[in-house]
Amino acid sequence: MSxxxxxxxxxxxxxxxxxxxxxxEVNLGxxxxxxxPNGSGKSTLAGVIxxxxxxxxxxxxxxxxxxxxxxxxxxxxxxxxxxxxFQYPVEIPGVTNLYFLKSAFNAIRKYRGLEEVDTLEFLSVxxxxxxxxxxxxxxxxxxxxxxxxxxEKKRNxxxxxxxxxxxxxxxxxxxxxxxxxxxxTIAEGVNKMxxxxxxxxxxxxxxxxxxxxxxxxxxxxxxxxxxxSGDKNLAxxxxxxxxxxxxxxxxx
Amino acid sequence: MRIESINNNLFIKNxxxxxxxxSKFYELERSSDGAILKLFYNSRQDxxxxxxxxxxxxxxxxxxxxxxxxxxxxFEFLLGFKANNVILKQDIEFAIIPNAVNIVFxxxxxxxxxxxxxxxxxxxxxxxxxxxxxxxxNLIESNSRFFxxxxxxxxxxxxxxxxxAFILVQPGVDVEVPIQLVFVSNGLSYPFVSHPRNVIIxxxxxxxxxxxxxxxxxxxxxxxxxxxKIFIGKESHVEHNKIQIEATNGFHIENRVVRLSxxxxxxxxxxxxxxxxxxxxxxINIDGEKAKCGLKGLTIGTDKQVLDDHTSIxxxxxxxxxxxxxxxxxxxxxxxIFNGKIVVLxxxxxxxxxxxxxxxxxxxxxxxxxxxxLEIFNDDVKCTHGATVGKLDDDQIFYLRSRGIxxxxxxxxxxxxxxxxxxxxxxxxxxxxxxxxxxxxxxKKLISL
Numbered sequence: 001m002s003x004x005x006x007x008x009x010x011x012x013x014x015x016x017x018x019x020x021x022x023x024x025e026v027n028l029g030x031x032x033x034x035x036x037p038n039g040s041g042k043s044t045l046a047g048v049i050x051x052x053x054x055x056x057x058x059x060x061x062x063x064x065x066x067x068x069x070x071x072x073x074x075x076x077x078x079x080x081x082x083x084x085x086f087q088y089p090v091e092i093p094g095v096t097n098l099y100f101l102k103s104a105f106n107a108i109r110k111y112r113g114l115e116e117v118d119t120l121e122f123l124s125v126x127x128x129x130x131x132x133x134x135x136x137x138x139x140x141x142x143x144x145x146x147x148x149x150x151x152e153k154k155r156n157x158x159x160x161x162x163x164x165x166x167x168x169x170x171x172x173x174x175x176x177x178x179x180x181x182x183x184x185t186i187a188e189g190v191n192k193m194x195x196x197x198x199x200x201x202x203x204x205x206x207x208x209x210x211x212x213x214x215x216x217x218x219x220x221x222x223x224x225x226x227x228x229s230g231d232k233n234l235a236x237x238x239x240x241x242x243x244x245x246x247x248x249x250x251x252x
Numbered sequence: 253m254r255i256e257s258i259n260n261n262l263f264i265k266n267x268x269x270x271x272x273x274x275s276k277f278y279e280l281e282r283s284s285d286g287a288i289l290k291l292f293y294n295s296r297q298d299x300x301x302x303x304x305x306x307x308x309x310x311x312x313x314x315x316x317x318x319x320x321x322x323x324x325x326x327f328e329f330l331l332g333f334k335a336n337n338v339i340l341k342q343d344i345e346f347a348i349i350p351n352a353v354n355i356v357f358x359x360x361x362x363x364x365x366x367x368x369x370x371x372x373x374x375x376x377x378x379x380x381x382x383x384x385x386x387x388x389x390n391l392i393e394s395n396s397r398f399f400x401x402x403x404x405x406x407x408x409x410x411x412x413x414x415x416x417a418f419i420l421v422q423p424g425v426d427v428e429v430p431i432q433l434v435f436v437s438n439g440l441s442y443p444f445v446s447h448p449r450n451v452i453i454x455x456x457x458x459x460x461x462x463x464x465x466x467x468x469x470x471x472x473x474x475x476x477x478x479x480x481k482i483f484i485g486k487e488s489h490v491e492h493n494k495i496q497i498e499a500t501n502g503f504h505i506e507n508r509v510v511r512l513s514x515x516x517x518x519x520x521x522x523x524x525x526x527x528x529x530x531x532x533x534x535x536i537n538i539d540g541e542k543a544k545c546g547l548k549g550l551t552i553g554t555d556k557q558v559l560d561d562h563t564s565i566x567x568x569x570x571x572x573x574x575x576x577x578x579x580x581x582x583x584x585x586x587x588x589i590f591n592g593k594i595v596v597l598x599x600x601x602x603x604x605x606x607x608x609x610x611x612x613x614x615x616x617x618x619x620x621x622x623x624x625x626l627e628i629f630n631d632d633v634k635c636t637h638g639a640t641v642g643k644l645d646d647d648q649i650f651y652l653r654s655r656g657i658x659x660x661x662x663x664x665x666x667x668x669x670x671x672x673x674x675x676x677x678x679x680x681x682x683x684x685x686x687x688x689x690x691x692x693x694x695x696k697k698l699i700s701l
Binding site for chain 1: 645647648650651652653654655656657658659661665666669670672673
């Protein structure tokens with residue numbers, strides 16, 4: 001049984017078709033990269049998996065642990081181990097990062113039949129994670145993502161991943177807006193978390209992040225379809241030749 | 253005792269009920285319960301005659317344009333003092349702030365057996381007006397009268413008031429322990445009203461933390477119609493938190509007048525949660541130089557509640573500051589009204605005044621009427637005001653849910669964070685927790701958590 005199985009997925013927003021027949025299979029222990037030009041549907045695919053309700057699934061199926069994802073709320077998906085690192089993490093003024101992280105951590109523990117932890121216990125969990133992604137502890141008492149730099153927001157996303165220990169992580173353009181040092185730190189963090197009991201899908205425009213997190217598979221998404229799949233070397237070809245040659249091939 | 257009038261004409265209803273109150277006044281005067289009216293009789297009589305003359309406000313009255321008080325005029329509210337009040341301490345425990353001085357009134361009458369004055373420090377007098385009238389008659393009368401305007405509910409209170417709180421903080425005294433006034437409306441078999449009359453005086457260089465709590469444990473309809481006068485002496489600091497958690501069958505009317513002397517500070521937090529119709533009218537007079545006033549409000553409406561916050565700040569002292577933030581959270585069919593008047597008089601140079609009204613609307617049928625009203629008679633001032641109305645942010649909700657937090661919990665977190673700004677200004681820990689408990693309960697009900 002594969003962890004994630006997407007079959008002929010057609011989805012869109014406000015009547016516009018964006019995904020036009022996606023097929024993808026992700027197994028435990030694997031790292032997949034989904035690459036493609038702007039507007040090809042990468043973020044839509046990530047959003048559909050996480051359960052953004054503005055997207056409408058028109059045809060096809062997404063199975064996660066053999067269950068139909070479309071019947072699950074976003075929070076049920078999260079509790080079942082799906083995690084989306086947002087391309088644009090949302091600012092929530094008035095809610096502290098600590099309160100937010102603890103609420104999420106406990107919601108998931110509760111679902112898994114584990115006891116909820118108090119703030120003191122949670123602090124030790126969060127400190128380990130913060131160190132992993134290189135975030136200063138002071139950010140815990142700041143409102144969620146408010147006033148965070150682009151890099152801090154992305155580190156905060158990966159911190160949440162470290163805390164929630166998802167089975168399937170989707171990193172949506174996590175490398176955008178990061179300088180090279182931040183990129184390395186985050187990549188190291190992700191690599192440490194990766195194991196045979198989880199899987200990672202990296203959605204990215206550039207191959208830069210893939211220098212640090214080695215994908216087992218690379219898929220090229222153009223105009224709502226996966227037009228080519230390969231191993232990590234495909235990413236290097238894309239870096240060299242861009243996406244145009246695939247668009248031509250697709251047209252033929 | 254609903255008026256079974258075939259004629260639904262509001263004007264006639266208004267006249268009828270006004271004259272009913274007037275006849276009750278003279279009836280009471282003649283009865284054995286009327287002794288209380290001898291206290292300040294002239295002002296009482298003036299008030300009932302004034303009420304008969306002006307009537308209750310209607311929607312044609314600019315100050316009452318959005319607040320329809322006809323539900324109140326449907327009732328002939330009798331005074332509730334004749335109740336055989338069998339309230340036990342445990343019945344009102346939920347409304348009592350621990351580690352504080354608690355002065356309890358039931359249906360407008362002081363209830364010593366429910367009050368707790370053990371923690372009252374030296375240098376402050378805190379009791380009911382009737383018990384202090386002999387010693388402080390002049391102070392009470394002068395402070396009780398310093399502001400009477402053409403407001404029907406103030407007239408009604410002035411005519412009928414039975415008792416209320418009297419607090420006098422002597423010069424230089426810093427009262428650490430919060431003083432809580434608890435106004436309980438306790439069930440009777442008929443519609444009843446209480447008219448608390450409070451006089452609060454913080455003499456020069458003193459400090460006071462005052463809490464007003466209004467609760468109802470009544471099955472029948474009732475009204476609370478309070479009038480509170482607060483005088484803040486030079487360099488004094490009063491923090492005033494009001495938590496209105498009346499029952500759903502209660503009507504709540506408050507008229508508050510505050511005077512600030514030179515270099516004094518007044519910080520008020522008004523939390524309006526209960527009753528079917530509430531009108532909080534705050535009239536702040538910044539008379540002294542360099543005085544500072546902070547007004548914060550949190551009003552949460554559900555069902556068909558009508559919740560009105562009317563504030564007026566008059567700057568007449570130079571270099572004075574006012575900072576006002578009122579927040580509304582409205583769901584179901586509730587209706588919020590905010591009217592924020594700021595007046596800067598010619599002598600009030602270098603006034604710094606800020607006003608914000610923010611509303612979170614959670615349903616299609618809830619509505620807010622917001623009206624800033626700036627009257628500035630001086631060039632050398634800094635005045636800003638702004639009003640925003642918004643809904644919950646879908647992206648924020650999705651972000652929280654994508655981390656495993658339920659939809660209800662996500663909404664609670666966001667609404668609570670909107671509300672928390674007001675709670676933050678309550679300095680005392682016990683008072684803060686007390687207010688937070690009622691706010692959280694109301695929010696949980698609102699999102700059916």
